[in-house]
Amino acid sequence: MTHHTQGDRPLVLAPEDLALVEAVPLAERDLPASTYELLYRTATATPQAPALHLLGEGEEVTWSYGELLARVHQAANLFTSLGLAPGGTVGLLLPNTGHTYAALLGAQAVGIANPVNPMLADNHIIDIFTLTQAEILVVAGSRMNPGLWEKALRVVEGLPRVRALLVVGDDAATDAIDGPRGGGDFERLAAEQPGDRLISHHRPRPQDLAAYFHTGGTTGTPKIAPHTHAMEVYMAWALGCSGTYAGGDAVALAGLPLFHVNAVHVTGLAPFMHGASVVSLGPLGYRDKTLMADFWRIVERYRVTAFSAVPTVYANLPPVPDGVDISSLRAGAVGAAPLPARVRADFEQAVKVPMLEGYGLTEATCASAVTPAFAPRAGSVGLRLPYQQIKAVTVDGDDRPTGDCPPGQTGVLAISGPAVFPGYLRPDGPDPVGKIFDGWLITGDLGHVDADGYVYLTGRAKDLIIRGGHNIDPRPIEESLLAHPAVSGAAVVGRPDPHSGEVPVAYVTVTTPAGEDDLLAWARANAPEPAAAPKAVHIIASLPTTTVGKLYKPELVADSVRRLVQELSPEGGFDVVLEDGRPIVLIGPDAELAAALDRYPLRYRLVTS
Numbered sequence: 001m002t003h004h005t006q007g008d009r010p011l012v013l014a015p016e017d018l019a020l021v022e023a024v025p026l027a028e029r030d031l032p033a034s035t036y037e038l039l040y041r042t043a044t045a046t047p048q049a050p051a052l053h054l055l056g057e058g059e060e061v062t063w064s065y066g067e068l069l070a071r072v073h074q075a076a077n078l079f080t081s082l083g084l085a086p087g088g089t090v091g092l093l094l095p096n097t098g099h100t101y102a103a104l105l106g107a108q109a110v111g112i113a114n115p116v117n118p119m120l121a122d123n124h125i126i127d128i129f130t131l132t133q134a135e136i137l138v139v140a141g142s143r144m145n146p147g148l149w150e151k152a153l154r155v156v157e158g159l160p161r162v163r164a165l166l167v168v169g170d171d172a173a174t175d176a177i178d179g180p181r182g183g184g185d186f187e188r189l190a191a192e193q194p195g196d197r198l199i200s201h202h203r204p205r206p207q208d209l210a211a212y213f214h215t216g217g218t219t220g221t222p223k224i225a226p227h228t229h230a231m232e233v234y235m236a237w238a239l240g241c242s243g244t245y246a247g248g249d250a251v252a253l254a255g256l257p258l259f260h261v262n263a264v265h266v267t268g269l270a271p272f273m274h275g276a277s278v279v280s281l282g283p284l285g286y287r288d289k290t291l292m293a294d295f296w297r298i299v300e301r302y303r304v305t306a307f308s309a310v311p312t313v314y315a316n317l318p319p320v321p322d323g324v325d326i327s328s329l330r331a332g333a334v335g336a337a338p339l340p341a342r343v344r345a346d347f348e349q350a351v352k353v354p355m356l357e358g359y360g361l362t363e364a365t366c367a368s369a370v371t372p373a374f375a376p377r378a379g380s381v382g383l384r385l386p387y388q389q390i391k392a393v394t395v396d397g398d399d400r401p402t403g404d405c406p407p408g409q410t411g412v413l414a415i416s417g418p419a420v421f422p423g424y425l426r427p428d429g430p431d432p433v434g435k436i437f438d439g440w441l442i443t444g445d446l447g448h449v450d451a452d453g454y455v456y457l458t459g460r461a462k463d464l465i466i467r468g469g470h471n472i473d474p475r476p477i478e479e480s481l482l483a484h485p486a487v488s489g490a491a492v493v494g495r496p497d498p499h500s501g502e503v504p505v506a507y508v509t510v511t512t513p514a515g516e517d518d519l520l521a522w523a524r525a526n527a528p529e530p531a532a533a534p535k536a537v538h539i540i541a542s543l544p545t546t547t548v549g550k551l552y553k554p555e556l557v558a559d560s561v562r563r564l565v566q567e568l569s570p571e572g573g574f575d576v577v578l579e580d581g582r583p584i585v586l587i588g589p590d591a592e593l594a595a596a597l598d599r600y601p602l603r604y605r606l607v608t609s
Contacts, residue, residue, distance in 0.1 A: 009240060009241075009246075009274070010241060010386075011241055011242075011243050011246065012241045012242065012372060012383065012385070012386060013243060013372050013373060013374045013375065014372055014374055014375040015372070015375060015383055015452040015453060015454070017372075018383070018384070018386060018453060021241065021386040022386055022387060026234070026386075026387050026418060029237065031233050031234065031237055032233050032273075033203070033204070033205060033206050033229065033233075034108070034109075034203065034204040034205070034206070034208070034210070034229040034233065035105060035108045035109075035204075035210055035229055035232050035233060035236075035269060036072070036076075036105070036108060036109035036198075036203070036204060037203075038233055038236060038269060038272065038273050039065075039068070039069055039072060039105060039272050040069060041273075042065055042272055042273065042274075042275050043065040043066055043068065043069035044069075045275070046065055046275055047064060047065055047066030047069075048064050048065075048066065049064060049065050049275060049277070050062050050063075050064060050065075050277045051063050051064060051065040051067070051068040051272065051277060051278065052068060052098055052101060052277070052278050052280060053277065053278070053279040053280065053302055054097070054098045054280050054282065055279065055280060055281055055282050055291060055298070056096075056280070056281050056282015056283055056284060056285075056288050056291055057097055057098070057282050057283065061098070063098060065272075065275075068101070068102070068272075070195030070196065071098070071099075071102040071106075071190070071195065072102050072105045072106045072109060073106070073109075073193070073194065073195045073196065073197060073198055074102070074106070074190040074191065074193040074194070074195045075099075075102045075103050075105070075106025075107070075186075075190050075193075076106035076107070076109040076110045076198055076200070077106075077190075077193035077194060077198065077199045077200075078106070078166070078186075078189050078190045078193050079106060079107060079110055079111065079136055080110055080198075080199055080200045081193065081199075082136055082163065082164045082182055082183075083135070083163055083164075084110060084111050084135055084136055085111075086110060086111065086200065086202035086204075087111055087112065087208065087209070088110075088111040088112070088133075088135050088136075089107075089111060089112045089113075089114050089132045089133055089134045089135060089136075089212065090103070090106075090107035090111055090112070090113055090114065090134065090135070090136045090137075090138065091114045091116060091128075091129045091132070091134035091136070091137045091138070091162075092104060092107070092113060092114065092115040092116065092137075092138050092258075092259070093116055093118050093125065093137060093138070093139045093140065093148065093151075093152055093155070094115070094118070094138060094139065094140050094168060094258070095118065095140060095144070095145065095148075095257070095282075095283035095284070095285075096254070096257060096258050096263070096280055096281070096282060096283055096285055097144075097168060097169070097280075097282065097283060098280070099138075099168045099169075099186060099187060099190075100115075100168070100258050101258070101268065101280075102190070103138045103166075103168075103186070104211075104258060104264070104268075108204070108210045108211060108229070108232075109198060109204070110198065110200050110202060110204075112132070112209050112210065112211060112212060113210065113211045113212070114128070114129065114132045114134055114211065114212040115211070115213070115258055115259040115264075116128055116129070116214060116259055117214070117257070117259045117529075118140070118145075118148050118151065118259075119529050119530060119531070120528070120529055121528045121529055122151060122154050122155055122158070123158075124528065124529075125151075125155050126155055126158040126159060128212075128214050128224065129155070129159050129162070130158075130159065130161075131224055131425060131427065132212045132224060132425065133161060134159065134161070134162060135161060135162060135163050135164075136162065136163060136164045136165075136166065136183075137152065137155075137156060137159070137162055137164070137165050137166065138166045138167075138168060138186055139152035139165065139166070139167060139168070140152070140167075140168055140169060140170075141167040141168060141169045141170025142170050143169055143170035144168065144169035144170055144283065145283070149167075149170070152165070163182060164182040164183040165182075165183040166183050166184065166185075166186040166189065167183070167184065167185055167186055168186045168187065169187075170185075204229050205229065206228065206229050206230035206233070207228050207229070207230060208228060208229055209226050209227070209228055209229075210227050210228060210229045210231075210232050211226070211227045211232065211264070212224050212225070212226055212227075212425060213225050213227065213259070213260075213261055213362050214259075215361075215362045215363065215471060223424050224424060224425035225362045225363050225421050225424065225425070226421060226422060226423075226425050226430045227261075227365060227421060228421075228422070230418065231365045231418065231419055231420075231421065232264075232265070232269055232365060233269075233273075234365070234387070234418040234419060235265050235269070235270070235365040235366050235367065235419060236265060236269040236270040236272070236273040236274075237273060238367070238385045238386055238387070238388075238419075239265065239266060239270040239366075239367060239370070239385075240270060240273065240274045241385065241386055242370045242372070242373070243373055244270070244305075244306050244330075244331075244333070245270060245271055245273075245274035245275075245276040246274075248275070249303065249305065249328075250271065250274065250275075250276035250277070250305050250306070251276060251277045251278075251279060251302055251303055251304045251305050251306075251328070252266070252267045252270075252271045252276055252277070252278050252279070252304070252305070252306055252307065252308075253267070253278075253279045253281070253298070253299070253302075253304045253306070253307035254267030254268075254278050254279065254280045254281060254285075254307075255281040255285040255286035255307070255309060255313065256285060256286070256308065256309065256310075256469070257285060260469075261360075261362050261365065261366040262308060262335070262360075262366060262469075264366075265365065265366040265367070266308045266333065266366065266367075267280075267307075267308060276305075277302070279298065279302045279304060281298075286309060286313045292316075292317075292318065293318060295317060295318055296318070296320050296321060296324045296326055297321070297324060299324075299326045299328070299329055300324050300325050300326055300328075303328040304326075304328060304329060305328055305329060305330045306329070306330055306331055306332070306333060307332060307333070308332075308333040308334070308335075309332070309333070309334060310334065310335070310468050310469030310501070311334060311343050311468075311469075311499075311500075311501050311601070312468035312469070312499050312500045312501065313468075314332065314334060314343050314344075314347050314355070315343050315498060315499045316499065317347070319350065320350055320351060326351065329351065329353050330353060330373070331353050331354050331355070331356050331373060332347060332351070332353060332354075332355045332356070333355075333356050333357075333358060333370075334355055334356070334357055334358070335357060335358040335359060335360065335367075335381070335469075341598050342498075342598040342599045343498075343599075345598075354371075354373065354376065356370065356371040356373065356376070356382075357371050357380070357381045357382055358370045358371065358381060358382050359381040359382055359455050359457065361415075361441075361443055361445075362421075363420070363421045363435070363441055363443075364388075364415050364419045364420055364421065364441055364443075365419040365420075365421070366419075367385060367419075368384060368385060368388050368390060368415050368419060368455075369381055369382035369383060369384050369385065369390065369453075369454075369455040370382045370383065370385060371383065377450075377454050379456055380450075380454040380455060380456050381455050381456065381457055382454070382455055383452070383453050383454050383455075384449075384453040384454075384455065385419075387417050387418055388415060388416070388417035388418070388419055389415070389416045389417055390413060390414070390415050390449050390453065390455055391404055391405070391413070391414055391440075391449055392404075392405035392409060392410060392411030392412065392413055392414070392447060392448050392449055393405060393411050393412055393413075393414045393440075393442070394411050394412070395411075395412050395442065398434075399412075399434070399442055399444070400437060400442075401414060401437055401440065401442060405448065407448070407449060407450050407451040408448055408450060408451075409448055410446060410447065410448045410458050411446070411447075411448065412442060412443065412444065412445065412446060413443045413445045413446070413447050413449070413455070413457075414440040414441060414442050414443065415440065415441045415443060416439045416440045416441065420436065420439070420440075420441045421441075422436075423435060423436055444464075445457060446458045458582070463493070463553055465492070465493070465494035465502050465503075465504050466494070466501055466502055467494075467497075467500045467501065467502055467503055467504070467531050468499070468500040468501060468531075469501075470531050472504060472531060472532050474491075474492035474493065474504065476527075476528040476532065477490075477492045477504060477506065477523065477527060477528070477532050477534060478490040478491060478492050478506075480522075480523060480526035480527065480528070481506055481508055481519065481522070481523055481526075481537070483526065484514070484519060484522050485512070486510045486511060486512045486513070486514035486519075487508050487509070487510055487511075487514070487519070488508075488509045488510060488511045489508060489509035489542075489543045490506060490507070490508045490509075491506070491507045491508075491543050491551055491553060491556055492504050492505070492506045492507075492534065493505060493507070493553050493556045493557045493560060494557065494560075495535065495536075495557075495560035495561070495564060496560075496561060496564060496600040496601050496602045497535075497600070498599040498600050501601055502601075503534075503535045504532060504533070504534045504535065505534055505535050505536045505537070505538070505560050506519075506523055506534040506536070506537045506538070507537075507538050507539075507540050507543065507556050507559075508537060508538070508539055508540070509539070509540060509541070509542060509543060510539055514539070516536075516537050516538065516539055519537040519539070520534065520536065520537040523537055538559075538563075543556075544556065554578055554581045554582070554583070555578070557582075557583055558576050558577070558578050558583040559576075561576050561583045561585065561602060562576040564600070565585055565593075565597070568593060568596045568597070569587075569590070569593045569596075573587065573588050573590055573593070574586060574587045574588075574590075574593065582603065583602065583603070584602075584603040584604065584605055585597060585602065585603070585604035585605070586604070586605055586607050587604055587605075587606060587607070588606070588607060588608075589606065589608070594606070
């Protein structure tokens with residue numbers, strides 16, 4: 001049997017490649033000891049090769065691998081000069097810029113990087129940086145984003161441990177820094193540091209922590225997933241097995257935010273490990289209307305070979321202009337949210353390349369399954385990556401595994417291997433209790449795995465709402481509604497949406513008269529972040545419960561689907577039922593309704609009677 005390779009790098013283009021790759025123990029792969037060594041190897045081998053094409057920041061700039069390494073050295077040395085000890089935490093509250101890449105990788109070279117979504121509520125950001133014990137914050141200045149700068153000043157007041165505040169994109173904003181804290185303009189201070197070496201003698205080891213990523217992001221007690229250098233280096237290597245970065249001409253386009261693991265790994269560490277170039281869409285990313293209007297011309301100009309995005313982005317891509325050469329594009333990667341069939345069909349028909357789904361979690365670094373380009377399987381979100389194991393298990397009421405499911409049988413997905421995190425961060429360190437059992441991460445996702453290792457998702461065991469790839473915990477939204485004097489009960493679920501995959505909608509019970517519009521305004525005003533604001537609030541007589549009195553949200557999800565389909569088909573002619581806890585729309589021979597439903601990530605079935 002022939003094994004697919006690119007030079008000395010193994011490729012997994014078909015399921016039979018897995019066994020051939022895994023015949024060589026991972027320990028014998030000579031992987032870098034850290035993300036710093038990962039970049040150092042590439043930059044010293046090809047210092048003149050383009051690493052980052054920086055768009056959306058004014059004049060377009062390209063950093064070579066040599067320049068990227070120099071800027072990482074300068075950022076790391078700046079952190080060291082400000083008193084950051086080995087293993088100390090640098091908090092990042094930034095949109096995507098070249099300096100964000102430098103600060104993030106520089107933090108990992110001498111300590112731990114903690115990128116945080118700047119759109120989170122102030123108290124959630126403070127909670128995260130308090131738990132991670134951030135000592136230095138790198139934030140956006142007022143010239144780059146006035147709102148973020150004002151938020152950063154509020155946040156730092158609640159963080160007495162922070163010793164320095166560094167400002168990106170606005171030296172004038174540093175005039176606001178006073179008192180015992182140090183800091184100033186990040187770019188100017190970093191430029192004063194040596195770029196040819198690290199001044200710290202400390203070098204991170206594989207099991208040292210490299211980063212803290214928050215999951216969900218809207219819970220009262222933030223969940224922080226620590227990543228080790230070994231996890232991140234393995235992920236960069238394993239993503240290369242997909243062939244995405246094969247050849248000397250690979251170019252990845254980056255538009256997702258760098259506080260998310262997809263952006264850090266798929267359009268950061270993985271291409272950097274394999275010597276590919278990255279085209280960054282800048283601070284607004286895929287939300288930059290000017291750049292997105294020229295999306296296909298950007299693909300043409302930089303000869304982009306692949307990009308990764310959530311279904312929302314694919315649904316809003318502009319038409320491919322006549323005469324634009326996008327023949328460099330090999331595939332579009334998609335994940336993090338339910339994918340409507342129409343979005344896939346429209347993209348593949350217009351662009352003439354496959355849309356390849358993947359599956360992963362922040363708790364498993366980034367990706368655990370990726371669709372092989374030459375061997376996709378209908379309905380699957382991909383084949384497990386080398387050295388990771390995925391199975392479906394049965395669980396008890398405490399989510400403890402009670403047995404393995406045979407291939408093809410649905411259960412809760414569990415993952416083991418080098419990508420699994422050491423447990424959520426607690427005040428005394430990472431804690432695996434309640435999440436990892438005998439080395440197996442219990443994901444909370446429902447699905448099955450076939451005999452070859454292809455993964456199929458059938459739902460989520462938990463109630464997390466995924467809006468355009470962004471995780472939303474419904475509990476804070478429910479708590480804000482329950483704070484309204486008229487509300488006696490509240491439940492928030494995800495309603496299918498053609499652009500975002502899911503959007504939150506709320507169901508409430510009331511003790512005194514209240515209007516749905518007034519409750520919706522209350523919910524939006526008190527939402528923990530803009531993405532968590534409900535699209536609708538429905539007043540109902542009682543919330544559905546199980547026979548033991550627990551809230552039963554599938555009925556509410558089915559109701560949200562029923563209301564949605566009613567809007568699409570006011571005359572009726574449909575029904576919505578639950579099958580295996582998931583709603584399915586039953587419709588008659590209505591081609592127009594079927595076409596409309598194809599735009600949504602939901603199931604429907606044609607019935608004849």
